[in-house]
Amino acid sequence: MYGSDVRVRPALAHGAGQHLLLIVHEPGVAELLSTTLKLAGYRTTLTGTGSEALERLSEQRFDLMIVDTSLPDMAGLSRERPVLAHRPPALLLTEYDSLDDLVPELGPGERDYVTKPFRVAEVLARVQVLLRDAHLGRPRDGSLSYRDLVLEDTLRQARRGTRPLALTPAEYRLLRHLLVNAHQVLSKEQIGRYVWGDHRGDNSIEQLVSRLRRKVDRDAPSLIHTRRGFGYWLGHAEDEH
Incomplete structure (x- = not known):
């Protein structure tokens, strides 16, 4: 349930007054997100x-927008193609495990998503990542690469050379985190x-990495390598010398 994790964990509460636009139709979800984000140090503006x-x-x-893709008028917006001087990063709340059906006016630019029903802790984590990447100036085309490994954020696709990688959302996020670091x-x-x-x-991370x-x-x-007792890293072994 949406409200099952309403506490703001100290490790995730790193807001510094950034202004977030919440585009959420359901009153209960809107109130939960608005209250939690304010407690986490963000300013919020709510629209339905x-x-x-x-x-x-x-x-x-705005520094970031959180968009519920089930908005009643979302389909119509895909035809309007509004021209905006600034497109903030977008965190999308969706029922689906892919971005295939999301409307084009939300890009280009940084965006991420969580599937519903979501956990508040995951929303806070995704908000932090999007704000951090925007601050660091990640490539506008959303691409990250290391040698022949390429990740395209705007399409949520990855490939090794010419071979496409069929990744789950969790695998995609792990690969992105390894590439950035x-x-x-x-x-x-x-x-x-x-x-x-x-x-x-538990052993969820070991299984995910595997x-x-x-x-x-x-x-x-x-x-992708293991540093026993410490964790995991991405790179070519020759580049370590």
């Missing part, structure tokens, strides 16, 4: 329709908080 959100976006600048060892706790919004003490490694390193030099 896409058309109202476009008005707000044309009037002022290439040649840096990431602990299980760091990976868990990025991928799921919290640390998992699945991703089989897809990425199949028939190619290994890029």
Whole structure:
């Protein structure tokens, strides 16, 4: 349920007054997100329709927007193609495990998604990542690469050379985290908080890394490595010397 994790965990409460636009139709979800984000140190403006959100976006600048893709007027917005001076990063709340049906006016630019029903901790984690990436100036085309490994954020696709990688959302997030931090060892706790919004003490991370490694390193030099007792890192072993 949406309200099952309403507490703001200190490790995730890193807001510094950034202004977030919440485009959410369901009153209960809107109240939960608004209250939690304010407690986490963000400023929020709430709208209940896409058309109202476009008005707000044309009037002022926001650092990020959270968009419920089940908005009643979302389909109509895909035909309007509004021209905005600034398109903030977008976190999408969706019922689906892919971005195939999402409307085009939300891009180009940084965007991520969580599937409903969502956990508040995961929303906070995704907000932090989007704001951080926007601040660091990630490529506008959303691409990240290491040698022949390429990840395209705008399409949510990855490939190794010419071979496409069929990744689950969790595998995609793990690969992105490893790419952004290439040649840096990431602990299980760091990976868990990025991928799921919290640390998992079971063997979920080992299993996730194993699945991703089989897809990425199949028939190619290994890029995903284990540093026993410390965590995991991405890179070519030769580049470590």
